[in-house]
Amino acid sequence: MNNHLRQLEDQSVYIFREAYKHFDNLAMLWSMGKDSTVLLWLARKAFFGHVPFPLIHIDTSYKIPAMIEYRDRFAREWRLNLVIGQNKEALAKGMNHTLGRVECCTALKTNGLKNLIAEKGYTGVILGVRADEEGTRAKERYFSPRDKHGDWDFREQPPELWDQFKTTFPEGTHIRIHPLLDWTEINIWEYIRAESIPIIDLYFDKGEGTRYRSLGCAPCTAPIKSTARTVDEIIEELRRTTVAERSGRAQDEGRGMELLRKDGYM
């Protein structure tokens, strides 16, 4: 493993351990994508093979079926405590992306998560957000407070220096914890290679000349043209590309992400 990856790992592990020490009711989001799977792996690094908090999957019901199979397999193998959240009410009323992408993400993901946080009383939620993904995430903190409505006040972010994080907060609010903030897309793949992390095969071309670069709900996530069949080939491809990672993610259009994230989106 190269030096930089090692430094990223050390910093993420440090953040995990701070989170575990300071939050009694901690949980981590796992979407089965490459980032949150690396996140899960780092948790096992931090706690020497254990994952001492539950993993949340917000199931929009529109996920690609292979993702659910993958989830259940590793939940078993790694003895994970899996908590599945779903906004059943919104689904019952027929929420889907044709009613508006931002509306659909807000109802099924943001509100699905917020409801679960309220129900379980989580005070710390760990997410695999990265600064290089899009503009508002570039301005995030490692420990980022959400108010009692789950909203993000980006004007009043806490100072964060010398690895002293915001770990005290008023009752009714919670903290989002971002151990992957400093990682880039290519770092994620380099780490997957260095650690031989089992990753879902939707990321690889299986002969059709396409693969997913970023995973989300089936209707709003498009595969990219690519013939990368292995982790090595993906890394090689990323070194040459100038196309943004989330170009296949529909909700990023216009000011979509700023609006979504202000209201508590991941």
Added chain:
Amino acid sequence: MHAAPTTATEHLNIVIVGHVDHGKSTLLGRLYADTGSLPEGKLDKVRDICRRQGKEFEYAFLFDAFLEEQEQGITIDTARTFFKWRDRHYIIIDAPGHKEFLKNMISGAARAEAALLVIDAQEGVKEQSKKHGYLLSLLGVRQVAVVVNKMDLVGYRQDVFEAIEKEYREFLSQLKVTPERFVPVSAKLGDNIANKSTHMPWYQGLTVLDSLGLFRKETARDKQPLRFPVQDVYKFDARRIIAGRLATGRVKVGDKLVFSPSNKSALVKTVEAFNTEPVPTEATAGQSTGLTLDEQIFIERGEIASHEDSAPVVSTTFRCNLFWMGRRPLEAGKKYLLRLATREVECEVAIIHRIIDASDLAARETRTIVGRNEVAELTIRTKAPIAFDLYGDSEVTGRFVLVDQYDVSGGGIMTEAVKDEHTVLREEARRRDIAWVKGDVGADDRARHFGHRAALVLITGGRHTGKSFLARRLEGQLVADGRHTYLLDGANLRRGLDADLVDENSGEIIRRFGEVARLLIDTGLIVVSTTNAFGGADHQAIRTLVHPAPVIAVHMSKGEETPPPNTDLAFAGPKDFDALAAQVIAELKTRGVLAEALGAKPQFHYSI
């Protein structure tokens, strides 16, 4: 120009700072655009947004992601951006220049290894230019290149550039910061950013892009003495792992570690890791690791492990330089939470020596509060002794933050350790503990066998307040419950151990009392003491000598009175001694000295 594919692994964190509107975000945007580092379509997307909103395109919009930032044309929060050039990766942090957002600038600059400081050629050196320069030096960023921007607005004149260089160089020299270079640019027009300008033939120096390449990577900290702040103690399986991240130095299997301030010591048995082949036998500076020890000593988060011959300073008092970002001013005498590496301890500001005015470093102003965005020289006193280093010796263990209510509100660097009234005794205890010859039975073995940990119950109060009654009742009840307890009366020592002492008021009586208590505690006993003859200052001396054993301080009085500091239980008025003894026993349970239930397998409130 397109960045060539690279496999370089060196990464450098750079922050862009300077006064508001001097063009930091524009510089950043231009740097990306002129090196072909923007994702495909990004430039067009932003141009398109500008066209639709009917405003002139600005490079700054590339990274000022928030709508509000674009509308107001200022950066509100630090953005982290990633950039690759030649053999290196850069993480460039764009920090806000408006003084309202100084805490965001600090968050950005605190993680940087080098800085570009931007000054507007037309406006010249402004308030935040100086403040940011000063904060960079406090934050430990020593590599600085100054970018004089908007040269196009002053007709690319050499004399304007040189006047700014002279003024700012003089300012930085007072901070002992020597800028690497001054670069005249126009970020808007692209002069001397990635490409050499044709408008300033008088300038023969480097472009901004080339300057980045000359910033050096911080040297590794593994040559410095070992500092391993304990982050947590894990017992997920059969292993008891001391987890933490090495601030400096290196540690290997077989090393003797000394933990400060508890002064406990043990040998490193293994270095633990997940999915790592071969199994490591050492860890170096920066690594998040886990160690197991040859002995089950009780240590807590916040202690700093070092090697025996190079331990950190331990004191309750130090001098520091601090910047304050809190919404409320910092007040002398008010309680704050101090966090240094993984240690958290209550503290107060004992003295505000002066407020440092960044625009006039010689100014001396004495006050009792430090306002938002001010920098001050202080003396701080902590409630309990802490382990630290001077910032000049070790950065990570020489800096701290202060928390006011819920918020990290100040950051400081330690400049001088100040001796407090117990320094001499503390040093004695430290030498004694580090060199202590241990038997094969450790404190945890005794605790498991006895069903309780050792502790000192210190009963204080005036004459005829019932101290002695309570002490006897307590000893009786504890022993009846099967706890190993001993009543230590100072008077017994005076007639025996102290019989050679002529001067009754000598501190030697206290010292001997403390050392005897320390010995009894080492045998695993709960020591109950009524130290009638000693005053409040002496109690502190005893605490210092028995540290880190738990001390339960019980104060008794006839009527209502203010108990001495650090009192755990205060009993005033007429007394039911059985009930009081029960209260002390309850406190012993709360503090984890006693197991909750007799006969049950002891479950202490601490991790063994």
